[in-house]
Amino acid sequence: MIDLSAVSTSDKRSRYLAGIPFFPLVALVLPVLLLLAPVVLVACLAVRADPLAVFPALWRVLTALRGTHVEVAGRDRSVLVHIS
DSSP states (O other): OEEEEEEOSTTOOOEEEEEEOHHHHHHHHHHHHHHHHHHHHHHHHHTTOOHHHHHHHHHHHHHTTTTOEEEEEOSSOEEEEEEO
16 A cells, blocks of 8 residues: 655644555556557667566566655645555
């Protein structure tokens, strides 16, 4: 599950917590990945990289994101995403 925690004010009085299940997230992202696959394939051919080596490398990068904390902050808002 991907945990999403958002703080909506600068004094951190209010907080919103939501969990996003992995499989519905994959169902939403899969069409985008399928559309980007030919672009990655053409880019691999343009730089003469082996596509059969690039796709597994990209998968290893995505699976290595487990445990990553990403924080985006503004003046009065911040969003923390924890990938677990």
